[in-house]
Amino acid sequence: MFENVLIAEDHESVNFSLRRTLEDLQIPHFDYAYYCDQALSKIKKALQVGKPYDLLITDLYFEIDGTTEQILDGPELIKEAKGLQSQLKILVFSAESRPSIIRPLFDDSGIDGYVRKARRDAQELKTAVGSH
Numbered sequence: 001m002f003e004n005v006l007i008a009e010d011h012e013s014v015n016f017s018l019r020r021t022l023e024d025l026q027i028p029h030f031d032y033a034y035y036c037d038q039a040l041s042k043i044k045k046a047l048q049v050g051k052p053y054d055l056l057i058t059d060l061y062f063e064i065d066g067t068t069e070q071i072l073d074g075p076e077l078i079k080e081a082k083g084l085q086s087q088l089k090i091l092v093f094s095a096e097s098r099p100s101i102i103r104p105l106f107d108d109s110g111i112d113g114y115v116r117k118a119r120r121d122a123q124e125l126k127t128a129v130g131s132h
């Protein structure tokens with residue numbers, strides 16, 4: 001089971017739901033970021049202090065809101081995070097349903113799981129996180 005999880009999700013209500021799901025799974029420590037740059041910074045800091053994240057849960061798409069960001073989307077965040085911490089488990093939680101977008105995330109980016117935002121997604125998320 002995971003002990004230290006980072007959520008990268010820009011929608012507050014989804015972020016709240018993800019945190020609730022992790023609480024239900026009794027994950028002892030989790031953190032969240034609303035921006036990709038913020039998430040990468042938290043990964044770097046966690047590595048520096050010797051408490052790396054076990055799992056990154058990220059969306060694929062992040063709304064542009066005028067905040068200056070270097071990393072603009074989930075696929076880029078995944079690439080950067082894996083570059084820093086190659087053993088980091090990554091679960092994508094997104095509304096994206098096109099196989100042409102999802103398959104390369106497994107084949108090329110090395111993600112460990114994908115849960116689509118849809119009906120019963122909280123249960124599927126619990127299953128995905130709990131199975132590792």
